[in-house]
Amino acid sequence: MSTTDTRSSTSAGGGETFAQVQASDEFQGLKRTLRRFVFPATVLFLAWYLLYVLLTAYARGFMADKVVGEVNVAYVFGLLQFVSTFAIAYVYSQYADRHFDPTADAIRHRLEGTVTTTPHTPTTTTTTTAPPTIDLTSKTETRA
Amino acid sequence: MTGGSRGLDLVAVVLVVLATVGIGTYGLRLARTTSDFLVASRSVTPLWNASAIGGEYLSAASFLGVAGLVLAYGADALWYPVGFVAGYLVLLLLVAAPLRRSGAYTVPDFAELRLGSRSVRRLASLLVVGIGWLYLVPQLQGAGLALRATTGAPVWAGAVVVAVVVTVNVAGGGMRSATFVQAFQYWLKLTAITVPAVVLLVAWHGDGRPDLAAAAPPVFPDRTTVQLDETVRVLVEQPVDVVLDGRATVLDRGPHRLERGSTAVFPAGARVPHVEGLAATSGDAWARPLSGAGGAEHPLYATYALVLATFLGTMGLPHVLVRFYANPDGAAARRTTLGVLALLGAFYLVPTVYGALGRLYAPEVLVTGRTDAVVLALPTAVLGGGPLSAALEALLVAGAFAAFLSTSSGLLVSTAGVLVQDVLGGSVADFRRATLLAVAVPLGLALPAVDLPVAQTVGLAFAVAASTFCPLLVLGIWWRGLTAAGAAAGLVVGGTASTCATVVTLVGAEGDGWTAALLAQPAAWTVPLAFAVMVGASVATRSRVPADVGRTMLRLHAPEPLVLSPPG
Structure with missing residues (x-):
């Protein structure tokens, strides 16, 4: 409905820039890094539970x-399932902070350079408003 | 049943209701536009948001149901809480970030965005409403049973109270208020279940720490009066002297029918007759995984199916996904998920204590089969009445009602949101009408009693979600080849198979042996089936892969700042 409509029109204007980003080695590399982590992690973690059963x-x-x-041992292992779930999520979180976000930032900065030369407003607006939000939450994170 | 503390229990219910409505009204001032109603503004911090997610997620099934299943089925029931938690990890790894970036608030939004098909969108909407209703029914039933067990009120009363409160709250405040309410509910629930558990454990210690997994099947610890609110058929394994409606009689070995409204008094030390369908189990089998405790059919299969349903179903629950939009960015979403895992893990340590102590001190729930009542019955059973047990019982009732109210609100917001977007107009007034519609149907379904424990009904909702939305989301996000026709075929086949299994189980016609196992825990066959149909039908129609799939995929996987824009 209205939400999706607004958003597709937002991205339509920046189509050319997006296409360039998608073709770039950096973005393809980011996707590879993501897949190389997410799929094995999911498979391993499901296997760990099924094997345990x-x-x-x-x-x-x-x-x-x-x-x-x-x-008894069964109960202790049951509790360890909670711990292992948390541990995998923690490792993923750390990995994402270290590997995804810096690459994403680099691509963004590159795109910001590109965007200033194209007369496209919606993307520019969002790109410039996003960083303060991120700074704000990273402070919250350290407190939490 | 627990006579002396009725007044206090009622006060507890009223206080929780007042607090919920009060905090909801406070949030009301902040809700203005339709988008405020559906997704709170993204200013919620990770810890706040994690508490809200935990508060919304911990339902009647978690607060009452898990303990009951542990009591009846032993160690295998631990997979329910483990799966309830681990589902968030699958959600985090595979779905959360791309879906957030897509800007789709709900699965129907996602279906339309990714596949450009109104029909798949409508199909997804139908499923959201169906899953929402299936999940709401046990919440309302739990409320009815809890209020009856503690105050003697008729079953419909509790269900109606919860339905009315959440309708007023949701129709008035939407999700913004829900965020405040839910965060408060999490901490209330954690306190309400932990404090009594500690006291009960201390009492058990003082009692000389009787063996929790004694060799013999459960026996009545004291002379026990069982009120029969429904007619039950029980299986007696050893002849037992019983006072039935004031007349002393002997129940011989074999099946017996105990009429609704009657009262049975069992002597201390007598073997507990089990309701038909629940097998008496030795403590050794009870404490051992995969032993088939409680008469569970094919426990290894059932456990696998349960693991699949809960791990893969969480991502498809209507009230779960939408919460992730309240995070400002991916890093905050990851922090939130870590918080959720920690908060849920902490909570789920406790219900097991009730299950284990309940087997020892309150085995009478095995006679009625209403094992969900064990949490509320334990204070009186262990402490034998008095002000302390009355206070603990009131605290537990408060926590239970917090669970009914919070989960029902979350489900109602999401179900009504889909109804208003796809059925009605989209204004604030329509949202209120949609809320009424969204609550009326499950209330109607909850009133005629269903015999299934609440956690099992909730497990079936997970199975339906895992058999429909999991393939749609996972394939939609990670596979360019998905077509609208393929998605529709998968949703129809997975949805039909899992819904049929659910309905057959709910009406108690699942039979026994393998049939019963496959129908009571359908996910192990319906999830692969749905995936296979979705992939197969997509490959068969591969000429119809959406032309803009490249752009959609970029939007799903590109670094966030490129596509982040405020919700419209």
Whole structure:
């Protein structure tokens, strides 16, 4: 509806610039970096859970062993699933901060140079308003 | 059931309702335009937003349902909370950032943007509304059961209270107010479930730490009175002396019918008769994964299917995706997700405690089959009445109502948002009408009682989402070859298969053996089926790949500042 319509018209004006960016080695490299991380990470993490379920099927006695008081191995592993979920998300977050954002910034700066020569306003406006928002949140992040 | 503290429980419910409406009204002043209603302005900080997501996500299934399933089915039920949390990781890795960049607020928006097809959009809208309703029904049912268990009010009362409060709140304030309300609800729920758990554990310690996984199936710890609010069929494994409606009698080995409205008094130490369909389980099997505790069919398959449904279904839940737009950028979205994982993980440590203690102290829920009631029954069962147990019970009721209200509000905002965009006009007045429509249907469905525990119904909503929106989003974002025809075919096949399985399970006609396992946990076959149909049909119609797929893909994957613009 209205939301998507407005947005497609916004991007339509910058079509040529976008096409150039898409063709650039930098953008293609960024996409590669992203895919090279996201897909193996997803597969590995799903495999880890499915394998864990399978292991419990073959290590029943072990799973029932008590660790502390009433808490058995199965329960401890259950808790570790929460920990591993958080750990993968944390690693992804760090990786994205280190590898995606700097490249994205570099492409943006390059595009800003390009954009000033083309008479296209919507993209320029958004490009210039975005950085302050990012600065603001990165401060919030360090506090949180 | 827990007589002495009825007044206090009611006060707790009223306080939560007042706080919800109060904070909602405070947020009302900030809601002005349609876009404010649908997505709060992007000024929400990651921690605030993570609390709101957690608050909205922790539903009746999490607060009451998980403990009940742990009690009945043992270690395998732990996969419910693990999957509820891990679904956010899949969402983060595969979907969150590209979808944010696309500017599509909802899955129907995304479908139209990516495939340029109004019909796929309408199909997706239909599914959003269906999943929203399927998820709302157990919330309202949970409310009815909770209010009855604690105050003796009829089942419809709790459902109606929750339906009315969320309708007023959502129709009045939209998501901006919801953000405040939800963040508050998360911390209320965490407190409400943790404080009683600590007290109960201390009491269990003081009780000489009786074995939580004793060799024998559950027995009544004390002389126990069971009120039957519905007619149930129970299976008695050892003859038991029971006082049924004041008359002493013996229930022999075998099935027995206990009439609605009757009262059964069981002596201390007697084996607990289990409701039909729930098998009595030794403590050893209960504590061991994949043992088929509770009579679960094909536990290895069921666990895999549950893992798939929850991991892949989270991204397709109507109230989950929209929250990610409240982040100003991708880095904040990642921080928010980390926060969500931590907050949800912290919460889900606790319901297991209730499940384990409930097996020991409140096994009477196995007679009625209403295992969702165990959380609320435990304070009285462990502490034996008195002001402390009354206070803890009131706290738990408050937390439970926070869960019903917050999840229902989130679902209602999203469902009504899709209804107003695709069915009605799009003005603020239409949003209010859409809200009424969005709540009326699930309320109608919740009133005739369904026997399924709330967490299982919610699990089915996840399965439907995983069988429809997961392939649409994942293929739409990562595969250029997806066509409108392929997406439509996949949505129809995945949606039909998972919905049929859901309906059959909800009406209790799933049979037994493999049929029951495949229908009660359909995701393991419906998700691959939907993916296969979507890919196959897209390849068959590959001449119809949208011409502007290159630009759309750039928009989804380009660095954010290029495409970030304020929501219209």
